[in-house]
Amino acid sequence: xxxRKAALVSEITESDLRxxxxxxxxxxxxxxxxxxxxxxxxxxxxxxxxQTLETRLGGAVCLRGPAGFELTELGRAALQAAITACDTxxxxxxxxxxxxxxxxxxxxxxxxxxxxxxxxxxxxxAIRQFRLRAPAVQLHISVRPPVDLAADLxxxxxxxxxxxxxxxxxxxxxxxxxxxxxxxxxxxxVDPKADAAAxxxxxxxxxxxxxxxxxxxxxxxxxxERCVVALGxxxxxxxxxxxxxxxxxxxxxxxxxxQSKPLVEVPQSEEWSYGFDFSLIHGVAxxxxxxxxxxxxxxxxxxxxxxxxxxxxxxxSGS
Numbered sequence: 001x002x003x004r005k006a007a008l009v010s011e012i013t014e015s016d017l018r019x020x021x022x023x024x025x026x027x028x029x030x031x032x033x034x035x036x037x038x039x040x041x042x043x044x045x046x047x048x049x050x051q052t053l054e055t056r057l058g059g060a061v062c063l064r065g066p067a068g069f070e071l072t073e074l075g076r077a078a079l080q081a082a083i084t085a086c087d088t089x090x091x092x093x094x095x096x097x098x099x100x101x102x103x104x105x106x107x108x109x110x111x112x113x114x115x116x117x118x119x120x121x122x123x124x125x126a127i128r129q130f131r132l133r134a135p136a137v138q139l140h141i142s143v144r145p146p147v148d149l150a151a152d153l154x155x156x157x158x159x160x161x162x163x164x165x166x167x168x169x170x171x172x173x174x175x176x177x178x179x180x181x182x183x184x185x186x187x188x189x190v191d192p193k194a195d196a197a198a199x200x201x202x203x204x205x206x207x208x209x210x211x212x213x214x215x216x217x218x219x220x221x222x223x224x225e226r227c228v229v230a231l232g233x234x235x236x237x238x239x240x241x242x243x244x245x246x247x248x249x250x251x252x253x254x255x256x257x258x259q260s261k262p263l264v265e266v267p268q269s270e271e272w273s274y275g276f277d278f279s280l281i282h283g284v285a286x287x288x289x290x291x292x293x294x295x296x297x298x299x300x301x302x303x304x305x306x307x308x309x310x311x312x313x314x315x316x317s318g319s
Contacts, residue, residue, distance in 0.1 A: 009057070017089075019053040020082035023061060026050060027079045028157055031069035053078070083156040087286065094290045103134040107291040110142050110149045110161035114233040115278060117256040120178040122302040123162060129298050137291045145232055147211065153283055159292050160282040162299075166211060167281050174279040175296070177303040180250045182214070182276070184269040187243045188262040195268040199246055200224050207239050207247025214274055215248055237261065248272075 009016070022039060029035035032046045039046060054061055061075035071079065090105055097104065115121050131139065144152070146166040152158040153172060161167065162177065184196060186204070196218070200206065205226035206219040219227050228245060230236040233253060239245045241261035254263050266272075280299050282288060288296065 012085075016056065017085060019049055019056065020078065020085055022046065022049045023053050023075075023078060024082040024086070027062070027071060027075065027082075032064060080155075087156065090289045091287065097290070102136065103290045103294055104136040105289055105291050106138045106140065107160075107289070107295060108140040108142070108158045109295065110144055110152060110158040110163070112146055112149065112161075112163040112278070113143050114250070114253050115162065115180070118178065118180055118250065118252045118278075120180075120303075120306065121278070122178070122306055123299070126295070126299045126302045129302070130295050133298070134291055134294055149281075153281060156283065156286060159286075159288065160280060160295065162278060162280055164278055165276050167279075171284055172281050173284050174281050175300055176277055176279050177299060178278050178306075179275055180252070180278060182248045182250050182274055183254070184218070184246055184266040184272045185240055185249050185254055185263040186246045186266050187241055188264045190264055190267065192267050196246055196266050196272065197222055199266065200226075203244065205239075205245045207236050207245050209236065212248075214272075218246075218248075218272060237263070 022035075022041075025038050026032055026035040026046060029038055032043050032050070035041075035046055036043055041049075050061065057074060057078060059074045060072050061078050062072060063070045093105060111123065116123060127139070127141075130137075142158070146163050149158065149161040149163050150167045150169060150172070153161055153167075154169070164180070168174070186199065190199075194202070200222045203226065205228045206215065206222065206224040207230050208215040208219055208227050209230055218224075228239055230239055230247070233249065236247050236249055237253065237257055240247050240249065240263055241257070246266050249263070257263060280296060282292065282296075
């Protein structure tokens, strides 16, 4: 098969922008079929648009077929160009609409897994207020592991995210929202005299998470020969409930599982407990749209009010 002749794009047309938007949806959905619902198009129609874009650019933007979906180098460049173009058009739209009391557009918000059972998290209340005040905005909510949230913020697939300290990065701006507490758990019942070291000595495995310094430090300090790796808090809870494991969970999540999967604190493990902050996070170099600013204001106000009512000295603003 003859290679396509490289094509230089001398002028961006309205048709080009539409093709880039469609390709962006395909890339972010992970394939043509996966993008059908988001685009409200049939797969064959989406495929034709992608082929038209490839002809316009003079090369394949993705590999698609039985082996799966993968972006090419040209496809990755096209995706970043599509995101940049959409951001620029969003800013132009906001400027044109600035004299009107209306907020439109799209807002992609990412959430860390299993934070909604925290009574200090006022996320659902904030989303409810946002939808009342900006009903014309198309809101996209996704729940992902912290590593994916950070990557998607930096590649601009998300406008903002709510997550913990593992998202810390000089390229990201954080605003404190609420706290979580994590303790060391295991499946019930457990010998009340057996601390973490004793349980590990009896063959219990330590549940670790990628880039989680607390679980890794626990395994190292106890000299655990057996470790199991979990991706996400639900995976941690599953391993703990299965038995013969110890690991960290947020206290609110352990309580929410108490009826179906009873977990108990590891005896004499208070020294291992720790707290951490959850923050609203967005890119430093990516200006928020009007929709983004509105969501930010609502989230900060909802959590500041809750913190002030619970403890007047607890509320604090992010930097």
